[in-house]
Amino acid sequence: MNPHPSSNGSAEGVRRSLSKIRQYATFRVADMFMGIELAHVQELMRHQEMAPVPLAPSAVEGLINLRGQIVTALDMRRIFSLPPLKSSDAPPMNIVIRSDGGPVSLLVDEIRDVLEVQGEDWRALPENLPAARRALLQGIYPLEFDLLLVIDTERVLALGAD
Template sequence: MQEQVQSIEETEGLSQTEQYLTFQMIDKSYGLEILNIKEIIEYAEVTEVPMTPDFILGVINLRGRVVPVIDLGLLFAGQPVILTRRTSIIILEVKNSDLQLEIGIAVDVVNEVIDINDNDIEPSPSLGDKINTAFISGMAKVDKEFLILLNVEKVMSVDEFTIISSIQA
């Protein structure tokens, strides 16, 4: 019986490890939990869609499916992703409210998949009432620098999701 109590106590103290895809965008490191990622593709020609917000680059044809592609650099910092040989599109399955979408996000460089222990993740910073940080699920210290962990469902507002879903439809 004493052994059972000890093993329960040991397992309760264990933290969980999650896998994150890391990428660079505008000289900052970000991470996305791999559960939302469907695939990563090389940046290809994106067809512009008229009268859409600037952060929507357009759409791509992904094996017969129309997938909207957004520029996270424009959405976050007002700076577009710089297209190079290493620019990639991360295809995500995103849920927000009652909408479920498949979207692509253009990023400067995809790095690697890493394991991050829950104990190594700090909560998202509070920067005051006027700055929205809900899209940050946490901050992890990796190789002496902070990795901003994104909450995919909160990166865009419901209105922005509605615009993207109308493009996909």
């Protein structure tokens, strides 16, 4: 089975099931396969140079100059209490998402495709997930090849904010 349902299916079909199909920008952080609703995403970027912010909340990795706009970068590994990237690993990439307080960038290990999933595939989070992690996730889509964890953008962005 093709893991990228977006690449097939006629325009007709998409229109018919629009209400049910949801689009997610997917990415990987450590061994977790995660997604964020495409409507929230402003742009995707390679690794950018970052200015560190002393005393900032631990989730904040630094500031990025995004075409003259200053964007706070949040480290997803630290948010999900995962071990930091090794220096030999490829540098993290940026998913810039829109928020009320201006754009915010999420640092992820690797950016994957945009996936379309059926709304009815939505599953609640399993009970045995650690509470800290549960709080940042909305739900799960079991896909053919992996589990897609949908993150709760609001909660993640609220980390560090008062």
